[in-house]
Amino acid sequence: MRKKIVAGNWKMNKTYDEGLALVSEITNMVQDEVNNEAIVIVCPPFPFLAGIGKALTGNEKVKLGAQNCHQNESGAYTGEVSAVMLKSVGVEYVILGHSERRQYFLEDNQLLEAKVKAVLKQGLKPIFCVGETLDQREQDLTFEIIETQLKEGLFHLSNEEFENVVIAYEPVWAIGTGKTATSAQAQEVHAFIREQIARHYDAQAALDTTILYGGSANPSNAQELFSQPDVDGGLIGGASLKSRDFTDIVKSF
Numbered sequence: 001m002r003k004k005i006v007a008g009n010w011k012m013n014k015t016y017d018e019g020l021a022l023v024s025e026i027t028n029m030v031q032d033e034v035n036n037e038a039i040v041i042v043c044p045p046f047p048f049l050a051g052i053g054k055a056l057t058g059n060e061k062v063k064l065g066a067q068n069c070h071q072n073e074s075g076a077y078t079g080e081v082s083a084v085m086l087k088s089v090g091v092e093y094v095i096l097g098h099s100e101r102r103q104y105f106l107e108d109n110q111l112l113e114a115k116v117k118a119v120l121k122q123g124l125k126p127i128f129c130v131g132e133t134l135d136q137r138e139q140d141l142t143f144e145i146i147e148t149q150l151k152e153g154l155f156h157l158s159n160e161e162f163e164n165v166v167i168a169y170e171p172v173w174a175i176g177t178g179k180t181a182t183s184a185q186a187q188e189v190h191a192f193i194r195e196q197i198a199r200h201y202d203a204q205a206a207l208d209t210t211i212l213y214g215g216s217a218n219p220s221n222a223q224e225l226f227s228q229p230d231v232d233g234g235l236i237g238g239a240s241l242k243s244r245d246f247t248d249i250v251k252s253f
């Protein structure tokens with residue numbers, strides 16, 4: 001049975017003290033109020049990971065994620081952080097292929113393929129993002145784009161490796177815009193992703209893979225989105241920066 005997940009991607013926001021306070025509020029609220037089985041993940045910026053990792057030690061419900069990593073284990077890569085380092089501070093999940101990384105840092109599917117491998121080698125779980133731009137959607141290229149992102153970035157993995165992958169569908173036009181995909185639009189693409197998994201792996205792999213929706217998800221639309229049969233949770237940006245909103249999203253299953 002696939003897992004339900006709500007992951008908060010803080011992006012480049014908060015100071016360290018603010019981050020610690022946010023995690024403390026989230027863990028308290030989740031403990032007091034959440035009675036579903038969802039896994040909650042917080043993905044703070046790199047400098048906060050060790051401290052927040054410590055604060056989360058032993059927490060069964062709230063896990064630590066990172067927003068990116070380098071594809072190599074170590075070496076002369078000034079400013080970069082490896083999956084080995086992430087593991088050493090308690091990170092369990094790593095977001096890869098976010099559209100902001102693809103757009104601003106020119107990360108392509110070939111590079112992402114290497115990053116996915118690096119993350120899996122350390123026993124961490126990639127949250128692999130796919131999604132189309134508005135232009136691509138208007139040109140009816142959504143499925144083609146997503147198929148290519150999956151094929152080139154992920155589907156080189158063995159069946160065994162693929163078991164540890166989480167996928168996030170994030171339509172680029174919905175990220176940070178307040179313009180959420182309708183639940184029907186999200187469901188359509190999630191079902192397509194599941195079909196692709198069945199085609200490249202098998203029906204069981206398709207059934208077992210967690211597929212998250214991301215893009216202006218908030219406490220008012222989460223329930224409708226999460227009620228779709230192929231939507232297994234969310235990758236949340238803006239609303240993950242407020243403990244109340246984030247916890248309410250976690251409660252939306």
Ligand SMILES: O=C[C@H](O)COP(=O)(O)O
Nearest residue numbers: 009175176215216237238
């Ligand atoms: O990683 C999260 C997504 O980019 C969604 O961001 P958003 O919820 O602010 O639209």
